Amino acid sequence: MGRPGGDATMLIDVHAHFYHDRTPRQDWRARNESRLRAGEQMGITLHIASILGSWGATSPTYFPSPADLDYANRWMLDLQRAGPDRIAGYVAVNPNFQRHALEQIDHYLGEGMVGIKLAASRRADDPLLDPVCRAAADHQVPILHHVWQHRGRDWPGQEASDAVELVALAERHPDTNFIMAHIAGGGDWLHSLRAVRGVDNVHVDLSGSGVDGGMLEACLEAVGVDRLVWGADITLDTGLAKSRYLEHLLDGDDVERVRWKNAAVLFGLPVARETTS
Amino acid sequence: MIIDVNVLVGSYPFRRVPGSSLGHLAESMTRLGIDQAWVSHLPSIFWRDPMEGNEWLLKATSDMVAMVPVPAIHPGLPGWEAELDRVVRLPIPAVRCDASFYGLDPVGEEMRAMVRACAGHDIPLLTAVRLEDGRQRHPHDRAPELAAADVRSWLRVDAGLRLVVTHADRAFIEEVHFGSTPSEASRVWWDVSWLWGPPEDHLQQLLETVGVDRFVFGTGQPLRLPEAALAKLDLLGLPAEDRHRITAGNLSTCLSRTTEER
Numbered sequence: 303m304g305r306p307g308g309d310a311t312m313l314i315d316v317h318a319h320f321y322h323d324r325t326p327r328q329d330w331r332a333r334n335e336s337r338l339r340a341g342e343q344m345g346i347t348l349h350i351a352s353i354l355g356s357w358g359a360t361s362p363t364y365f366p367s368p369a370d371l372d373y374a375n376r377w378m379l380d381l382q383r384a385g386p387d388r389i390a391g392y393v394a395v396n397p398n399f400q401r402h403a404l405e406q407i408d409h410y411l412g413e414g415m416v417g418i419k420l421a422a423s424r425r426a427d428d429p430l431l432d433p434v435c436r437a438a439a440d441h442q443v444p445i446l447h448h449v450w451q452h453r454g455r456d457w458p459g460q461e462a463s464d465a466v467e468l469v470a471l472a473e474r475h476p477d478t479n480f481i482m483a484h485i486a487g488g489g490d491w492l493h494s495l496r497a498v499r500g501v502d503n504v505h506v507d508l509s510g511s512g513v514d515g516g517m518l519e520a521c522l523e524a525v526g527v528d529r530l531v532w533g534a535d536i537t538l539d540t541g542l543a544k545s546r547y548l549e550h551l552l553d554g555d556d557v558e559r560v561r562w563k564n565a566a567v568l569f570g571l572p573v574a575r576e577t578t579s
Numbered sequence: 580m581i582i583d584v585n586v587l588v589g590s591y592p593f594r595r596v597p598g599s600s601l602g603h604l605a606e607s608m609t610r611l612g613i614d615q616a617w618v619s620h621l622p623s624i625f626w627r628d629p630m631e632g633n634e635w636l637l638k639a640t641s642d643m644v645a646m647v648p649v650p651a652i653h654p655g656l657p658g659w660e661a662e663l664d665r666v667v668r669l670p671i672p673a674v675r676c677d678a679s680f681y682g683l684d685p686v687g688e689e690m691r692a693m694v695r696a697c698a699g700h701d702i703p704l705l706t707a708v709r710l711e712d713g714r715q716r717h718p719h720d721r722a723p724e725l726a727a728a729d730v731r732s733w734l735r736v737d738a739g740l741r742l743v744v745t746h747a748d749r750a751f752i753e754e755v756h757f758g759s760t761p762s763e764a765s766r767v768w769w770d771v772s773w774l775w776g777p778p779e780d781h782l783q784q785l786l787e788t789v790g791v792d793r794f795v796f797g798t799g800q801p802l803r804l805p806e807a808a809l810a811k812l813d814l815l816g817l818p819a820e821d822r823h824r825i826t827a828g829n830l831s832t833c834l835s836r837t838t839e840e841r
Contacts, residue, residue: 515801
């Protein structure tokens with residue numbers, strides 16, 4: 303059996319997570335190692351990842367405290383520095399602590415992290431997110447925004463947003479690029495795809511445990527090849543399945559765009575500049 | 580050899596699903612190297628009489644050696660015993676019954692009779708925990724998911740029952756397996772379609788705790804990409820012998836009595 307990821311040369315996961323020693327999970331190290339090991343098997347060349355505070359140990363996963371965020375972002379930066387060829391970090395922030403959020407963004411992007419992660423601490427269309435979006439535009443990095451596909455109501459443990467709310471934010475910030483998180487991560491993805499159809503600065507991340515038949519076709523129909531980016535989140539196997547199915551649906555260069563080229567451009571990675579030149 | 584026990588054909592009432600015909604299934608099987616598919620009729624799961632789909636299914640698959648039909652039985656309808664008696668005489672690997680989709684009490688008398696009848700005919704019973712992620716279901720798609728307690732209950736109704744359960748997650752499987760006697764647990768086979776691979780490694784853990792012998796290959800296509808079931812096996816890096824047990828070998832145990840009789 304060849305490499306499970308096939309023969310394609312590059313693969314960028316725009317939605318990865320790692321754990322650290324202060325999370326509730328005793329198996330945190332094994333989970334991190336498993337991600338990297340499976341990534342090697344699949345041919346993932348870059349994991350772009352975040353750590354959501356303490357993952358619930360000392361503040362809620364989706365409402366992380368400033369102290370937990372700083373610890374997690376520091377850990378994430380250390381992971382990036384330990385493996386700069388295969389790991390890059392998002393700086394995760396809680397916009398309810400606005401000054402802290404902006405300080406974290408300036409500091410960690412200045413240290414070399416490549417994007418901003420907004421989870422579910424504040425609804426996406428709330429004005430509190432505006433300074434974060436302006437900072438992203440200033441630093442020319444994308445925002446990966448957690449989305450519950452058609453949330454319908456409030457869900458426990460998070461102030462989730464859906465695509466309609468993310469689009470409202472994106473339309474206020476046309477110079478900022480957004481990645482709508484995990485289209486396959488739960489909820490009515492058809493609702494989300496309708497919402498983002500004509501919004502050019504919102505990109506769709508394919509991650510999530512869902513592997514619904516017809517989902518990738520619907521993604522392509524809604525936003526085309528140029529606004530799809532590959533990701534896995536917490537199920538690399540479903541990510542691999544989607545990558546393989548894309549090879550069935552698309553021609554060579556279009557597959558490459560979804561697998562890594564679109565992401566490379568969004569994140570301003572050196573490889574994108576080399577490819578373009 | 581790869582046998583996919585979890586294949587559906589026909590239209591789905593709650594969203595557009597490409598690739599739901601037998602022709603598409605044949606293409607998918609060729610693409611992925613799947614040698615045999617256990618095929619169920621998807622639309623009739625939602626019909627008032629799911630058994631009305633059996634005739635179409637049996638006829639449509641009659642010339643396709645790689646596609647074997649899994650007829651449906653609704654034990655709440657008059658005459659279901661006769662339909663079961665009819666279909667078990669045909670070359671089928673199992674019958675299916677999706678109690679909650681039929682509006683039946685999963686632990687009520689109809690299902691208990693169904694369990695006893697399957698055991699009596701020595702035919703495996705196939706059932707799904709769910710068909711879609713509960714967070715995305717259509718507002719009118721309200722059938723409850725199967726509960727682990729339901730499966731435990733069935734296993735205790737008749738010591739001759741053999742079950743193939745699809746779309747179960749790790750917690751469900753653990754609850755049934757460790758909530759049953761070893762003898763009871765040895766009569767259930769789980770498909771891998773809803774189990775997570777790395778980095779959470781649910782499937783790997785289950786193979787270590789529950790055992791390789793309990794798992795069979797199933798995709799849930801076309802509602803799910805069949806690539807997913809193969810991808811998680813590929814990432815496991817299993818010895819060839821264990822991989823073969825999952826993709827085909829374990830079914831020989833599940834089916835041995837059934838096939839011997841026919």
